[in-house]
Every structure is written in C-alpha cells, then in structure tokens.
Amino acid sequence: MSPVPLIIPELDVTDLSVSLKFYCEILGFQVLYDRPEERFAMIDLAGARLMLEQADGPGRRFRTAPLEQPFGRGVNFQIEIADVRATYARVVENGAAVLIPLERRWYRVGELERAQDQFVVCDPDGYLLRLISILG
Numbered sequence: 001m002s003p004v005p006l007i008i009p010e011l012d013v014t015d016l017s018v019s020l021k022f023y024c025e026i027l028g029f030q031v032l033y034d035r036p037e038e039r040f041a042m043i044d045l046a047g048a049r050l051m052l053e054q055a056d057g058p059g060r061r062f063r064t065a066p067l068e069q070p071f072g073r074g075v076n077f078q079i080e081i082a083d084v085r086a087t088y089a090r091v092v093e094n095g096a097a098v099l100i101p102l103e104r105r106w107y108r109v110g111e112l113e114r115a116q117d118q119f120v121v122c123d124p125d126g127y128l129l130r131l132i133s134i135l136g
Contacts, residue, residue, distance in 0.1 A: 003047075009077065010051035011127055012067055016041065018124050019052050026094050027087060027131070048079045070126020077129050084117045084133035097122040104135070 013019040016039045023029040023043055032049070034041040039057030043050050053059075055067055081087055088102045100120040106113050115135040120128055 005047065005049055008042075008049045008051055010053065010062075011125075012055040012061065012063075012071065013052050013123075013125050014055060014069075015124070016052060016054040016057070022096065022124050023050070023052070026090050026096060027129075028081070028090075045079060046081065048081075050077075070122070072125070072127035075128070076120060077127065079129060079131050081131055081133060084119065084131050087131055088119050091119070091121050099128060100130075 011019075020031065020041060020043070024031065027045065029043040029045040029050070032042045032044050038059045039054035040059075041052050043052060053061070055061065085102065091098060098119060098121050100118075102117060102119045104115060104117050106115050108114075116132045117135060118130055118132040120130045122128060
C-alpha cells in the first residue's frame, strides 16, 4: 500500500455496488478495505484514494444540505494515471457519461508549459473525474 495521502475525499453514493463496479472495473481502482455492514469502501488507484459510502447506509453521514443528484456540484477530481488513453477506451466501451472527450491540453505551471492528455467523466452519481496523463 502506498503512503497515506494528505487528503482523501469521502463521497456519498446512491448504490455502493454500482459505484464500485464503475470505479474498479472501468477505471481500474482497487478496494483497499471495506466495511460492508456500513456500506463503505476505501479504494485506490496508484495512490489516488477515495472513500465511498452508500448515502442511505447505516452510521454517521456528514451533510450540510439535502443530497440531490448530480452529486459533487462545483468540484472535479483530477486523478493522474499512467495510461489515460486505455482508460478512456474502457469508459467509452462501457457507455459511461463522458463530459469532455479525450483531449491534449497545455497548462502553464510557473514559467513552464506542461502538456497532458485528459478527459472528464461523470461517475454514476454525477461526481466529475478528470483523468490525466502528464506528457511533459
């Protein structure tokens, strides 16, 4: 297991089984551990971690407003992966909701320009994931 990241988002999901299928079978995450009795799982993709918990499951839930789809309004999670093109092909093959198709973008980082291939996909609850591969 890689070192624990300094931030790990915890996402409420409608159906943990559906979300795990999307994240693990399509995007390539692995379950690090789970607590089925709480409808909770910690998942990892090369050090990028997310906690998923079923919104109507037992236990404590942190909410400041009613949970309405699409979830995660106003945020997208950038996740760096080794082969964004292969992941994009699996996403398209499985009919996932692509918001921004695969593209090459250049971003200024300090005084330098950096290229990355990227796409944005919606998870089953509407959370936005921007998967990227850095090109240099």
